[in-house]
Amino acid sequence: MTYAADVLxxxxxxxxxxxxxxxxxxxxxxxxxxxxxxxxxxxxxxxxMILFQSKKPGINLALTFESLELYKSLLTELDDDLGFANMxxxxxxxxxxxxxxxxxxxxxxxxxxxxxxVIDKRAMLKKQPFLSDHIIASTYSKMDSQVxxxxxxxxxxxxxxxxxxxxxxxxxxxxIDRIGTGDYQVVTEDGSIYQAPIVVNxxxxxxxxxxxxxxxxxxxxxxxxxIIVTERIPQIxxxxxxxxxxxxxxxxxxxxxxxxxxxxxxxxxxxxxxxSGDTYLIGSTREFVGFxxxxxxxxxxxxxxxxxxxxxxLRDVNFIRAxxxxxxxxxxxxxxxxxxxGIEGFFTAAGHEGDGIALAPITGKLLxxxxxxxxxxxxxxxxxxxxxxxx
Amino acid sequence: MTDDKDKDKDMFICRCEEVTLREIExxxxxxFVTVKDVKRVTRAGMGLCQGRxxxxxxxxxxxxxxxxxxxxxxxxxxxxPVRPEKMMAVENEEFDDAKNS
Numbered sequence: 001m002t003y004a005a006d007v008l009x010x011x012x013x014x015x016x017x018x019x020x021x022x023x024x025x026x027x028x029x030x031x032x033x034x035x036x037x038x039x040x041x042x043x044x045x046x047x048x049m050i051l052f053q054s055k056k057p058g059i060n061l062a063l064t065f066e067s068l069e070l071y072k073s074l075l076t077e078l079d080d081d082l083g084f085a086n087m088x089x090x091x092x093x094x095x096x097x098x099x100x101x102x103x104x105x106x107x108x109x110x111x112x113x114x115x116x117x118v119i120d121k122r123a124m125l126k127k128q129p130f131l132s133d134h135i136i137a138s139t140y141s142k143m144d145s146q147v148x149x150x151x152x153x154x155x156x157x158x159x160x161x162x163x164x165x166x167x168x169x170x171x172x173x174x175x176i177d178r179i180g181t182g183d184y185q186v187v188t189e190d191g192s193i194y195q196a197p198i199v200v201n202x203x204x205x206x207x208x209x210x211x212x213x214x215x216x217x218x219x220x221x222x223x224x225x226x227i228i229v230t231e232r233i234p235q236i237x238x239x240x241x242x243x244x245x246x247x248x249x250x251x252x253x254x255x256x257x258x259x260x261x262x263x264x265x266x267x268x269x270x271x272x273x274x275x276s277g278d279t280y281l282i283g284s285t286r287e288f289v290g291f292x293x294x295x296x297x298x299x300x301x302x303x304x305x306x307x308x309x310x311x312x313x314l315r316d317v318n319f320i321r322a323x324x325x326x327x328x329x330x331x332x333x334x335x336x337x338x339x340x341x342g343i344e345g346f347f348t349a350a351g352h353e354g355d356g357i358a359l360a361p362i363t364g365k366l367l368x369x370x371x372x373x374x375x376x377x378x379x380x381x382x383x384x385x386x387x388x389x390x391x
Numbered sequence: 392m393t394d395d396k397d398k399d400k401d402m403f404i405c406r407c408e409e410v411t412l413r414e415i416e417x418x419x420x421x422x423f424v425t426v427k428d429v430k431r432v433t434r435a436g437m438g439l440c441q442g443r444x445x446x447x448x449x450x451x452x453x454x455x456x457x458x459x460x461x462x463x464x465x466x467x468x469x470x471x472p473v474r475p476e477k478m479m480a481v482e483n484e485e486f487d488d489a490k491n492s
Contacts, residue, residue, distance in 0.1 A: 038428040150431050158421070167422075231439055231475055277408070277434060295471060304478045315482065318475035320441055 005031045007198040007371060008186050010173050010210050012036075013043035014149055014356055016202035017156040017167075018364030019349055023200075024163035026368050031194055032165065033186065035172030035206075042204055042356060043149050045293070045325030047227065047273050047281045049240070050145040050358040053089055054247060056105075057112035059334065059382055060355065063362045065113070070361035071147060078155030083148025083276030088239040090128065091139040091247060092270075092310060093118075094258070098244045099137055101252055106139055116141035128237035130313045144240060148276045149357050156364075176213040184345065198371055200347045205291070205326040207336070207350035216340045219388050220351045222291055222326035223267075226299040227283035229275075229321040236280075236313070240273040243310065246286075262302040270306050279320070282307050284354075286327075295322040329353045336385040337363060338370060347371065348385045404452070405445040407438020415449060419456050425464050426450050439475060442466075 005028075009020045012034030020032045038044075050068055055061040075082055093099050102118060109116050117140055124138045125131060157167055168188075175187040176199065186194040201218075203210045211218035245257045246269030262268070267286030275281050285299050300322050308315055330336065330351040340346045349367045352359055366380060400413035410433045418432045426446050429435055435449060436442030442449075450464045 037425055037431075038423055039431045040427070044431055150434075154432050169422075277437060297471070300471070301481050304481050308478060308482055315479040316477060318477055319472065319481075320439055320475045322471055 002193040002195060003031065004183075005029045005194065005196045007031075007200060008033060008184065008194050008196045009200045009202055010186070011041075011202035011204055011207070011350070012167055012169065013039070013041045013202065013204050014153050014156075014360040015043075015204065015349055015352065015363055016200075017153050017160065018360040019200050019202050019367045020165045020167070020364075021156040021160040021163075022364040022368035023371060024160045024165040026372055028368075028371070030160070030165045031196070032167040033171065033173055033188060033194060034167065034169045035189075037169055039150055039153055041206075042325040042327055043153060045227065045323040046149060046225070046327075046354070046357060047271060047283060048083065048146040048148055048275055048357060049089075049271075049273055050147065051089065051355075052114055052143050053091055053109070053116060053139060053141050053242070055109075056251075057108055059379065060359075061109070061112060061114065062379070064355075064358050067359050067362040068143070068145060070365060071145070074152075074155065074361060078152075078159050080151055080155045082151045082155060084145065085274075085276065086142070086145045087274065088140065088142040089144030089242065090119075090124065090239045091242045091244050092131070092135050093137045093139070093244045094135055096136075097255065098248055098257070101248050101255065102139055102244055105247070105251055114141065115143050127239055128241065130236055130311055132310055132312055135310065139244075140239070146240070146273060146276075147357060151276075152357070152360065173210060173213070176210075178214070181344065198345045198347070200349060200367060200371070202349045204350050204352075204356070205328040207328060207348060211340075211348065214340075214343050214346050216343055216346065216348070216385070217388055218336060218348060218350070218385065219331055220328045220336070221288065223329040223353065224287040224289050224293060224324050225284040225327050225354070226287075226295050226303065226322065226324045227281055228300060228303055228319045229323070230280040230282065230314075231318040231320050232278040233280070233317055235274060236311070241270070241310070242272075243270040243306075245269050262298065263306060266299060266302055268302050268306055270303075270310060272307065272311070282319075291326065293324045293326050295324045299324075327353045328356075331388070334383055335359065335363065336388075337366060337380060337383040338385050341386045341389060404448055405433075405435035405438065405442075407440050407444075408434040408436075410435035412452070415452055416456065419453055424453055424457050424459065426453070426466055429453065441469075443474075
């Protein structure tokens with residue numbers, strides 16, 4: 001069978017569905033093609049954060065502000081609560097050196113317009129009474145928010161469907177042909193051909209494989225993140241929590257943070273967020289292990305051991321599940337968003353690493369704007385996929 | 392008066408997350424036709440028992456409604472942990488025999 005559309009989106013994760021939603025809203029006939037089931041990739045094995053505090057001043061932080069505003073309007077537009085919550089977040093500081101680095105970082109973020117501050121131990125314990133005594137201070141931002149990825153994806157699919165968007169699952173793309181400058185012909189596992197003048201590569205961790213089919217260089221590497229899920233428990237503090245360790249290593253490569261061998265080799269740094277299902281999601285590792293998305297006993301144990309050093313009370317809590325997702329990571333920590341030079345009509349929107357949930361709405365909206373040839377937004381030049389074209 | 396058949400639809404299929412037959416049938420009709428898909432769009436099977444109780448029932452509902460064979464619908468594996476486990480159990484014990492694929 002041959003099916004014709006205006007735009008083919010390859011990848012039906014939260015990014016692909018957002019692209020499909022915003023394109024169909026602008027009147028395009030869109031097909032979304034996915035090799036797996038609903039949320040089988042990174043979008044279904046992640047935490048749920050719209051996190052500001054982890055971001056350096058720059059394009060990622062600017063886009064997170066815009067994405068949060070879009071999420072607020074999507075609550076009405078998609079007619080769903082989306083599991084949206086605004087609990088705020090705290091980054092836990094364990095020694096004087098971390099405190100100085102975080103104070104400087106917070107000052108930079110504040111000058112960029114982020115509402116964030118460093119609070120003392122007393123104020124910290126007021127918000128988080130169960131924290132271990134060795135934590136000396138924390139940051140606090142009331143802006144950090146969250147959504148339920150599954151609700152957002154279903155919302156995009158349902159509303160996009162009302163504009164004519166169609167999603168085809170469990171039918172992976174095996175080839176992309178193009179005759180001259182005509183339409184792209186995308187061939188799937190079952191032999192069907194999907195045809196359109198525009199292709200959007202939103203295949204996340206697998207975007208490199210899709211790029212190869214048209215000769216595009218996309219240096220996205222899978223970075224495995226393991227996460228555990230607790231049973232439902234009452235709320236243990238006012239906000240979501242992160243450890244400063246990972247941020248400090250990212251900000252200051254000269255500083256050696258106190259990590260054991262497991263934590264260092266797995267890139268482990270604690271994040272604990274309360275989900276809309278009243279469970280806690282606790283992560284996460286950051287491992288380069290190819291496309292292996294199994295959880296490991298060593299990873300789960302390391303997450304638990306580290307978490308209990310911050311919140312000893314959780315020792316008695318059950319965890320009910322462990323999961324791993326492959327975050328699509330890029331060499332410079334920024335996504336790829338835009339059209340490939342010399343491959344007219346082929347766009348990539350991928351490489352969000354751990355920011356896919358936070359940045360999904362703004363990514364889809366900007367991508368749709370590019371496909372519709374709106375005036376060029378030069379802020380986005382630094383996200384161009386062509387920055388990697390000639391390594 | 393409430394229609395008896397309609398009342399049946401309010402029966403909980405997933406008791407942990409309180410997901411009704413009506414919600415599950417709606418998901419199937421929207422095109423979510425595996426146990427995993429239904430779990431992710433309705434939360435059925437995401438609770439304390441992790442679908443040990445309801446996933447076979449859900450598989451049969453999908454099979455009845457779509458005519459697909461059960462083996463296409465059921466998940467192919469269960470992940471570690473197979474039952475809820477206290478965090479301290481993993482913190483203290485050395486165990487490497489658990490399978491998780």
